Amino acid sequence: MKKILLLFVSVLCTLNVFGQTDAKLDYSAVNTVTKVGDTLEVKFQYFKAKDANGADIDASLYQFDFQYNSKLLNKISSTWQPTSTSAQKALNSWNGYKYNPDSNKDLDDYDGQYAYWLGSSTSYSTNSDWSVERVTYQDVTALGEGAEIIKYKFIIKDKANSNYSNYTNLLNANWVNLTKSDNTQIGVTKGTSSFNLSLSNIQGGDAGNVSLSVSSNVITDNIGDGSDFSYTIYAKGDTQTSITSGNFDASGDATVTGLENDVEYDVYISIDSEKEYLDNAVTVSDLALVFAEAIGGGSSPNGISTTFDYYLQSILSNVVGTSIPDGGDISFDDSYEMLAHLQGVTSTNTTFISKTGEVYNVSGVKSTFGDEVNGIATVSPTFKPTDNDKSFQFAHAIVGDVNFSHGFEPTSTNADIPASQQANSSVARMSMAAGSKFSQTSEEANLDLTSELKDGQVIFTIGSEVQEMVGAQFNIVYDRTRLVLDDVIFDTGNTMTNFSNHIEENGKINIGSFDQNFEATVKTGTPYKLIFVPIVELQNTSGLITFKVNEGVKADGTQIKFIME
Amino acid sequence: MKKVLLLLSVFLLIGCMDDDIISPIDDIVEVPESLEIADIQGLKVESTIVSDEVRMNIKLPYTGTYRVKIRDISKNLISQEKLDAKEGDNILKVYVSSLENNGYTLELTDDNHDIIGIASIVVNN
Numbered sequence: 134m135k136k137i138l139l140l141f142v143s144v145l146c147t148l149n150v151f152g153q154t155d156a157k158l159d160y161s162a163v164n165t166v167t168k169v170g171d172t173l174e175v176k177f178q179y180f181k182a183k184d185a186n187g188a189d190i191d192a193s194l195y196q197f198d199f200q201y202n203s204k205l206l207n208k209i210s211s212t213w214q215p216t217s218t219s220a221q222k223a224l225n226s227w228n229g230y231k232y233n234p235d236s237n238k239d240l241d242d243y244d245g246q247y248a249y250w251l252g253s254s255t256s257y258s259t260n261s262d263w264s265v266e267r268v269t270y271q272d273v274t275a276l277g278e279g280a281e282i283i284k285y286k287f288i289i290k291d292k293a294n295s296n297y298s299n300y301t302n303l304l305n306a307n308w309v310n311l312t313k314s315d316n317t318q319i320g321v322t323k324g325t326s327s328f329n330l331s332l333s334n335i336q337g338g339d340a341g342n343v344s345l346s347v348s349s350n351v352i353t354d355n356i357g358d359g360s361d362f363s364y365t366i367y368a369k370g371d372t373q374t375s376i377t378s379g380n381f382d383a384s385g386d387a388t389v390t391g392l393e394n395d396v397e398y399d400v401y402i403s404i405d406s407e408k409e410y411l412d413n414a415v416t417v418s419d420l421a422l423v424f425a426e427a428i429g430g431g432s433s434p435n436g437i438s439t440t441f442d443y444y445l446q447s448i449l450s451n452v453v454g455t456s457i458p459d460g461g462d463i464s465f466d467d468s469y470e471m472l473a474h475l476q477g478v479t480s481t482n483t484t485f486i487s488k489t490g491e492v493y494n495v496s497g498v499k500s501t502f503g504d505e506v507n508g509i510a511t512v513s514p515t516f517k518p519t520d521n522d523k524s525f526q527f528a529h530a531i532v533g534d535v536n537f538s539h540g541f542e543p544t545s546t547n548a549d550i551p552a553s554q555q556a557n558s559s560v561a562r563m564s565m566a567a568g569s570k571f572s573q574t575s576e577e578a579n580l581d582l583t584s585e586l587k588d589g590q591v592i593f594t595i596g597s598e599v600q601e602m603v604g605a606q607f608n609i610v611y612d613r614t615r616l617v618l619d620d621v622i623f624d625t626g627n628t629m630t631n632f633s634n635h636i637e638e639n640g641k642i643n644i645g646s647f648d649q650n651f652e653a654t655v656k657t658g659t660p661y662k663l664i665f666v667p668i669v670e671l672q673n674t675s676g677l678i679t680f681k682v683n684e685g686v687k688a689d690g691t692q693i694k695f696i697m698e
Numbered sequence: 699m700k701k702v703l704l705l706l707s708v709f710l711l712i713g714c715m716d717d718d719i720i721s722p723i724d725d726i727v728e729v730p731e732s733l734e735i736a737d738i739q740g741l742k743v744e745s746t747i748v749s750d751e752v753r754m755n756i757k758l759p760y761t762g763t764y765r766v767k768i769r770d771i772s773k774n775l776i777s778q779e780k781l782d783a784k785e786g787d788n789i790l791k792v793y794v795s796s797l798e799n800n801g802y803t804l805e806l807t808d809d810n811h812d813i814i815g816i817a818s819i820v821v822n823n
Contacts, residue, residue, distance in 0.1 A: 230771065252816065612796040615795070675792045679797060
C-alpha cells in the first residue's frame with residue numbers, strides 16, 4: 134500500500150510540473166487599414182501562466198523585443214496601457230537591425246529565444262529593412278489576465294518604394310523576458326491571435342505622393358537614424374524661397390506632397406547639427422587620409438597626383454582656404470587644421486570641420502553622388518517627378534569626414550579616381566594600401582580598456598599590444614557628477630604627436646596620437662592612462678567611464694576598428 | 699578579590715586579541731532579498747530599469763580579479779571595470795549617468811573573460 138501511495142504521489146508531482154501552462158504574449162491589429170497612409174494600431178497583450186492547479190503565476194518584469202518592417206511601416210507613436218503609478222516603464226528603439234533567432238528553438242518559444250539572445254553575440258545583425266523595439270515594464274503589482282501592455286501606431290508606407298511585393302511580413306515578436314518577483318523565469322509562448330491584416334488590397338500611393346530617401350552610414354551603421362535628417366525643397370535653381378520642407382522617418386524615407394509632375398526641383402538635405410555623435414565624425418583616420426594627401430598628392434585639385442580614392446574626398450578634406458571648385462587644393466593647411474581640431478585648439482582661421490553644433494552638409498542624387506565633371510566632384514540636388522517616377526534616392530556626407538564614417542561612400546564608378554591618376558610614384562601613395570578609404574573591416578585587437586578603483590583614485594588604462602599603429606584615437610565619456618579628471622599620462626613613444634581634447638562641461642575627453650610622417654608607431658604596453666578623482670564615495674567604477682570611438686590607423690593607411698573581448 | 703582580578707584578566711585578554719578574531723561579522727555581507735543569488739555564482743541587478751545608479755550582486759566562486767562589462771545592442775564593449783572581489787556575495791553598484799538611454803547587457807567575467815553571469819539593463823535617465 135505504501136508503494137502504491139508513493140507511486141501516486143510521484144505521479145502527482147510529475148503531473149504538477151508538466152501541468153503548468155506558459156504565459157502568452159499576443160499582438161494583433163486594433164483597426165482595419167486599406168490604403169497607403171492609413172494608420173495601423175497594434176496592441177500587445179499579456180496572458181498569465183498557470184500552475185497545474187490552474188492558479189495564476191504572476192510576473193513582476195515584462196520585457197520583450199519585437200521588430201517591424203521599416204520599409205512598409207513608419208512608427209509614429211506608442212502608448213502605455215497600464216495605469217499603475219508604481220510601474221517603471223522604458224522603451225528603446227534601434228533602427229536597421231533584424232533578429233537572427235535560435236534555429237533550434239521554435240520562433241514562438243519566446244523565453245527560449247530570450248535565453249539565446251542573452252548569451253549570443255550575433256542575435257542581432259544590421260538590416261536596413263527592419264527596426265527593433267524593446268518594451269520593458271516592471272511593477273510590484275502584477276498585470277491582470279489579458280492586460281494590454283502597450284499600443285503602437287504605424288503609418289502604412291507605399292510598397293512601391295520598397296523591395297517587397299506585399300504586406301505579409303510586417304511585424305513579429307523576437308523574445309520575451311517574463312520574470313517573477315523572486316527573479317525566476319516564466320515560460321512564454323505566442324498568443325492565439327494571428328497577425329493577419331488583410332492588406333492584400335493595399336494600393337500604391339496617390340499620384341501626388343513623392344517619395345524621397347536619404348542614404349548615409351549614420352543610418353546604415355545605426356549611429357543615429359533617418360529621423361536625424363531633414364529636407365528642404367526649392368524650385369530648381371532657387372535657394373531663397375523653399376516650397377516645402379520636412380523630416381525623414383527613422384529609416385530615412387519621406388513622403389512629400391504638393392509637388393507637380395514634370396517640374397524640376399532642387400532638394401538639400403541636412404543632418405541635425407545638435408547630434409552628439411557628430412563629435413565622433415572627424416577622427417585620426419580622417420587626419421591620416423588628409424596628411425597622406427598633403428604629403429604625396431594634393432598638387433592639383435583635379436585628381437591628378439592624388440592619394441584619394443574618390444573625387445569627393447577632396448571636397449570633404451578641404452577644411453580651410455580656397456574651395457576646390459575655385460582652384461584650392463589639399464595642403465598641410467588642411468591637415469594641421471584637422472590636427473588642431475582633434476587637439477581641441479581653436480583656430481583663428483575660418484574652417485569647415487563638422488562637429489556637434491556646426492555641420493557642413495553635402496547632399497545629392499545617390500546614383501551620381503560625387504561624380505567627376507571636369508576633374509572635380511559634383512553632387513546634383515535636382516529631381517523631377519513624373520507620372521511614372523515618384524521615388525528619388527539621395528545621399529549625404531559631411532565636410533571633414535573624409536573616410537565617410539558618417540556619410541555615404543560613393544557607389545558610382547564615375548566617382549572613383551582611376552588608379553592611373555593616383556600618385557603611385559609618391560612616397561605616400563606607395564605606403565598607402567589600396568582602398569585606404571573607410572572600410573567596414575574590423576580587426577580583433579589585443580586592446581584592454583579598463584577602469585579600476587585604486588588608492589582612492591579611478592584609473593582608466595588603455596592597454597595595447599597592437600603593432601604598427603601610426604595613429605590611434607579614443608573618445609571617452611565619463612560621469613562628471615562623480616569624477617573629476619586629474620591627469621592624462623601618455624607613454625606612446627618619443628616621436629608621436631599626442632593629443633587630448635577635454636570638454637569638461639560634457640564629461641568628454643578625446644585622446645590619441647598620430648605620426649604625420651607615417652613612420653613612428655604607438656608604443657605597446659599602456660600608452661594611455663587617465664586618472665580621475667572621485668567627488669563622491671565610490672565602492673567600484675562600473676559604468677563610470679564609457680568609450681565611444683576606439684580606432685587606429687596602420688602604417689599602410691588602413692583603418693583599424695577595434696573589437697574588444 | 700580573586701574573582702575581580704580574574705574578570706579583569708579576561709577583559710585584558712579580549713582587549714589584546716586581533717580584531718579579526720573577535721569580529722568575523724565584518725566579512726559577512728548582508729544581501730538584500732532583491733539581490734539574493736541561489737547559485738554559487740552569478741550576477742543580479744536590483745532593477746532592470748535603471749536611472750543614475752543601481753545596486754548589483756556579483757557572487758563569486760573564488761576571491762580574485764574579475765571584470766564587469768557593459769555591452770550595447772550589437773554586444774560591442776562600451777565600458778569595463780576590473781576589480782578585486784572576494785568569494786561569495788559582493789554588493790556593488792553600476793553607475794549609468796553617462797550612458798545614453800538605451801538597452802544594455804551587463805556581463806560578469808573572470809580575468810580571462812570567461813562569463814560568470816549576464817543581466818539585461820535598460821537605462822532610463
